[in-house]
Amino acid sequence: MAAVEEPQDYLDVLQSHRGGFSFENCKRNAYLASQVAIKPPTAMKSGTTICGIQLKDVVILAADTRSTCGPMVADKNCEKLHFIAKNVYCAGAGTAADLQHTTEMMESQMELLRMATGTQPRVCTVVRRLSSMLFKYQGYVGCALVLGGVDVTGPHLFQIYPHGSTDKLPFTSMGSGSLAAMAILEAEYNENLSVEEGKKLVAKAIRAGIFNDLGSGSNVDVCVITKDVGGTILRNFEKPNERKFRAKHAAFPIGTTPIMKQEITKLVSVEEDVVMRD
Amino acid sequence: MMDFMAQRPVGQEFVRHVEDGCPYRADDVMKPEQAVSTGTTLVVAEFDGGVVMCADTRTSTGQYCANRASRKISKVHDRIFVCRSGSAADTQALTSFVLHYLGQHAVELGKQPTVNTAANLFKIMAYNNKDHLLAGLIVAGYDDKKGGQIYSIPLGGTRVRVPYAADGSGSGYIKGFMDANYRPGMSKAECLEFVQKATALAISRDGSSGGMVRSLVITKDKVEEAVIEGNKLPVDL
Amino acid sequence: MNGAHRFGSKCDRPKATDIHFKMQAPVEHRWSPYADNGGTCLGVAGENFVVVAADTRLSQGYSIHTRNCSKVTRLTDKCVIASCGMKSDAITLHKHLKARLVMYEHQHRRQASVTAIAQMLSTTLYYKRFFPYYTFNVLCGVDDEGKGAVYHYDAIGSFERVPYTTSGSGSALVMSVLDAQIDKENQTIDTPALDKAGIVELCKDVLSSVGERDIYTGDSGEIFLIDAAGISKTEFDLKLD
Numbered sequence: 001m002a003a004v005e006e007p008q009d010y011l012d013v014l015q016s017h018r019g020g021f022s023f024e025n026c027k028r029n030a031y032l033a034s035q036v037a038i039k040p041p042t043a044m045k046s047g048t049t050i051c052g053i054q055l056k057d058v059v060i061l062a063a064d065t066r067s068t069c070g071p072m073v074a075d076k077n078c079e080k081l082h083f084i085a086k087n088v089y090c091a092g093a094g095t096a097a098d099l100q101h102t103t104e105m106m107e108s109q110m111e112l113l114r115m116a117t118g119t120q121p122r123v124c125t126v127v128r129r130l131s132s133m134l135f136k137y138q139g140y141v142g143c144a145l146v147l148g149g150v151d152v153t154g155p156h157l158f159q160i161y162p163h164g165s166t167d168k169l170p171f172t173s174m175g176s177g178s179l180a181a182m183a184i185l186e187a188e189y190n191e192n193l194s195v196e197e198g199k200k201l202v203a204k205a206i207r208a209g210i211f212n213d214l215g216s217g218s219n220v221d222v223c224v225i226t227k228d229v230g231g232t233i234l235r236n237f238e239k240p241n242e243r244k245f246r247a248k249h250a251a252f253p254i255g256t257t258p259i260m261k262q263e264i265t266k267l268v269s270v271e272e273d274v275v276m277r278d
Numbered sequence: 279m280m281d282f283m284a285q286r287p288v289g290q291e292f293v294r295h296v297e298d299g300c301p302y303r304a305d306d307v308m309k310p311e312q313a314v315s316t317g318t319t320l321v322v323a324e325f326d327g328g329v330v331m332c333a334d335t336r337t338s339t340g341q342y343c344a345n346r347a348s349r350k351i352s353k354v355h356d357r358i359f360v361c362r363s364g365s366a367a368d369t370q371a372l373t374s375f376v377l378h379y380l381g382q383h384a385v386e387l388g389k390q391p392t393v394n395t396a397a398n399l400f401k402i403m404a405y406n407n408k409d410h411l412l413a414g415l416i417v418a419g420y421d422d423k424k425g426g427q428i429y430s431i432p433l434g435g436t437r438v439r440v441p442y443a444a445d446g447s448g449s450g451y452i453k454g455f456m457d458a459n460y461r462p463g464m465s466k467a468e469c470l471e472f473v474q475k476a477t478a479l480a481i482s483r484d485g486s487s488g489g490m491v492r493s494l495v496i497t498k499d500k501v502e503e504a505v506i507e508g509n510k511l512p513v514d515l
Numbered sequence: 516m517n518g519a520h521r522f523g524s525k526c527d528r529p530k531a532t533d534i535h536f537k538m539q540a541p542v543e544h545r546w547s548p549y550a551d552n553g554g555t556c557l558g559v560a561g562e563n564f565v566v567v568a569a570d571t572r573l574s575q576g577y578s579i580h581t582r583n584c585s586k587v588t589r590l591t592d593k594c595v596i597a598s599c600g601m602k603s604d605a606i607t608l609h610k611h612l613k614a615r616l617v618m619y620e621h622q623h624r625r626q627a628s629v630t631a632i633a634q635m636l637s638t639t640l641y642y643k644r645f646f647p648y649y650t651f652n653v654l655c656g657v658d659d660e661g662k663g664a665v666y667h668y669d670a671i672g673s674f675e676r677v678p679y680t681t682s683g684s685g686s687a688l689v690m691s692v693l694d695a696q697i698d699k700e701n702q703t704i705d706t707p708a709l710d711k712a713g714i715v716e717l718c719k720d721v722l723s724s725v726g727e728r729d730i731y732t733g734d735s736g737e738i739f740l741i742d743a744a745g746i747s748k749t750e751f752d753l754k755l756d
Contacts, residue, residue, distance in 0.1 A: 128374075131367075131370070131371075132371075134367075135367055135370075135371045138410075139367075159344075159345075161314045161339075161344070161366070161367065163314060163365065163366070163367035163368075164367040164370070164371060165314045165365070165366035165367035165370050166370065167337065167344070167345045167348060169345065169347075178342075179342065
């Protein structure tokens with residue numbers, strides 16, 4: 001096991017308190033890549049369809065549930081809608097690890113803020129903190145987000161790009177299926193829709209992504225955020241892709257796999273006559 | 279801002295290896311995502327008693343239009359605004375830093391800051407970080423010292439005061455039009471019409487500019503915003 | 516962002532002497548004559564029959580061109596070919612093979628045998644050794660002895676007669692199932708071999724499973740059964756996402 005390095009001076013202490021990512025291996029990796037053809041590891045990126053709409057006093061977000069790793073489906077029913085605060089949720093597209101950690105970090109920051117101020121977090125606070133962080137990492141943290149929430153100032157919907165630029169919009173879509181979803185939203189969005197109509201619209205937009213974009217698939221998750229209730233995730237709101245055929249296989253009889261060797265090791269030995277001394 | 283830049287990941291220079299002949303999407307942890315940039319048309323002109331700023335509303339990522347109704351004219355102070363072109367992330371970050379510093383400065387000053395100060399802050403930021411930024415800015419506004427003013431801050435971080443300016447990918451199509459038709463001492467209405475017309479002309483020729491024409495008239499007394507919808511542009515096509 | 520900020524502080528920029536500058540590989544942009552249109556096919560030989568299955572999705576990148584495009588072409592009354600890879604090359608190859616087989620029939624007054632077609636396909640592919648057809652073929656039929664025959668090819672004409680095979684985007688997923696269910700690899704207890712209906716059922720199941728995990732496989736599947744009675748085709752639905 002590697003020894004834990006003791007901080008040598010105040011600079012080390014400062015460094016350890018600063019937080020953030022460690023880039024200590026970047027130069028080494030670049031050198032290795034130049035010497036021998038080593039491929040850096042590939043990240044799980046979810047080719048995704050996510051979208052969101054803002055209505056009179058409600059925000060609705062939606063996402064598909066396929067997560068891919070190249071041409072393979074890594075997860076058929078993953079969750080792309082992330083909790084940030086009771087009244088703020090976001091849908092994420094891009095690098096899975098970045099999304100998970102960024103949204104978890106934001107969730108903890110918002111909870112601390114809520115406890116410190118005793119007030120409900122505002123959507124613009126989340127947006128500013130996310131965009132500052134993403135800008136700092138210059139697009140290397142691959143988070144494309146559709147962020148929605150309802151706060152004291154009303155409903156808000158934002159899209160945030162990996163480089164840290166933000167847009168405030170009445171309806172948005174992101175991810176590889178965003179074009180398919182946007183086609184539906186552009187055709188049918190109207191700010192006077194009811195909540196039910198809104199849910200139907202976002203689900204239809206996500207379905208367009210699921211069926212027409214190979215990076216997106218499986219089910220539709222929807223999140224409705226209202227002023228009174230906060231956010232509610234409707235997990236698998238629609239399941240348009242159930243398996244259509246399954247053969248009945250005879251089970252493998254016991255003993256199909258040969259047992260090469262059998263060995264039973266006693267991991268715990270029980271001593272019967274132990275005398276306790278003081 | 280400076281701290282941000284000093285902390286930038288060293289991994290930026292990482293050489294990327296994509297599998298040879300891989301037909302699938304190059305999917306690499308060390309690769310930054312594609313930037314959102316404002317292929318833009320910005321037009322700003324001085325008139326008697328103020329300035330007029332004008333911009334299109336298209337924000338694009340490559341081929342895709344990420345936002346068709348964006349605001350590229352951002353507020354920096356009560357009577358000072360900035361037109362942004364280049365990387366959306368860079369110019370938004372730059373603007374929020376200047377907004378912050380100028381806000382503090384105004385409180386210390388106890389009165390309205392000058393356009394000169396705002397433009398200078400933008401210049402310092404843009405110049406000191408020029409290797410990392412893609413930002414073309416036009417700062418304009420009104421103050422009691424010098425009246426309406428326009429400062430152009432192009433890519434390298436130079437600052438020049440000009441009577442009228444155009445920037446962004448669409449500006450090349452209309453510079454001749456502006457040189458031919460700009461007159462010092464126009465009335466507010468004349469100037470607004472001139473600037474809107476120039477923006478509309480650029481939109482009609484430049485593929486990366488489009489959507490609507492947003493305009494802002496800044497005078498001593500007020501700031502007036504106007505929008506011309508994309509199907510009502512003042513050009514005959 | 517805490518403490519005092521000073522304007523004008525330069526960040527440490529990489530110098531031209533730094534290692535990563537020296538190794539910056541040149542970026543080459545060039546047009547590729549090849550595309551991968553995805554899809555999966557498989558063939559299983561029985562004692563006196565053969566089963567071929569393939570999906571019908573035609574895609575490129577993240578988009579679907581069509582949901583109903585067959586990968587399988589009938590070459591003779593007892594031989595079919597299934598090709599994955601690039602669709603335009605597959606079309607060209609199939610057209611070429613069919614033309615050659617018409618000429619064969621006129622010259623020999625009978626249809627070519629599966630073994631003869633297998634050899635011809637190999638030479639046809641190797642003919643384009645240095646600008647290959649980007650196709651990965653499975654040739655299936657019933658041979659002159661009435662036995663089921665499956666041939667597997669690479670893109671430049673290396674081929675082999677095998678009891679079962681698969682090619683295309685989901686082939687890695689298919690092969691493991693066929694190894695277990697047909698070849699019964701690493702199984703010590705003898706279980707009865709699958710009959711004709713069982714193999715057809717297995718092919719349907721395998722394609723449905725691949726459709727779950729391979730993004731380029733889906734929409735619908737088709738199964739060709741070739742036996743003494745000739746070629747019969749059945750279709751079934753796959754997932755559309």
